[in-house]
Amino acid sequence: MEHNQHKHYTQEINITPQLMERINELISHYPEGKQKSALLPVLHEVQDAHDNWLSIELQNKVAEILSIKPIEVYEVVTFYTMFNQRPIGKYMFEFCQTSPCCQRGVEDLMDYTCEKLGVKVGQPTPDMMFEVRGVECLGACGYAPMMQLGDFFQEHLTKEKIDQLIDDCKAGKITLHDK
CATH class of the missing domain: 1.10.10 (Arc Repressor Mutant, subunit A)
Structure with a gap:
């Protein structure tokens, strides 16, 4: 879709x-x-x-x-990319796409995540549970590659960490907001 x-x-x-x-x-x-x-x-x-x-x-x-x-x-x-003009996936994986993260392999991790979820960047999963988005610098260059999930940074990403995040989201173990 x-x-x-x-x-x-x-x-x-x-x-x-x-x-x-x-x-x-x-x-x-x-x-x-x-x-x-x-x-x-x-x-x-x-x-x-x-x-x-x-x-x-x-x-x-x-x-x-x-x-x-x-x-x-x-x-x-x-x-501002933080405001959404359409329904989005509940768990938005916002990968930093600036130089430090790219040099540390974030693009491969984005491709991996999209393949694992069966979507393209900017396309929610059919169940509206997940979405992958590329964003500008999130200000955590020393922890590259990284992404934001809700209000929280996920740092030093690997394929294994992505797998665990997806599993934790599916199990309802991930808190999205600081409130």
Whole structure:
């Protein structure tokens, strides 16, 4: 199943009272009239509360909450790779693809992981459990090759470590978030 990034995906918008309270708390960190400054942390909170992706409708809702134009939200969501514009695999293996990791074999590990999962880079598994993505520097060059899985770095990667991570994800042993 190929995923076309231009396809329109829909999702249920669920801005709970607890989420709205958190959004308002984030907005309160900025001067009055400067609520746009809260955009990045608000997008993170909203994405976390919506299966780790942001539909156009959800981006519009964020714009409404922050009293900004929808295009101001779209510009940020399309620029940063940490914001997802479509449903993604639950376990996103984000491999660093900059020079230190490439010199230490990250591209072979990405190919290995894709082959093991039966997918291409940027394509979730049919069960939406896994996805492999190449990203820019994650700032852990001394631990190459490395990747991020949820909020956590996986360092000094080998095929054996990849196999163990996949098995641990399937067994529900992997924590994705620091919260």
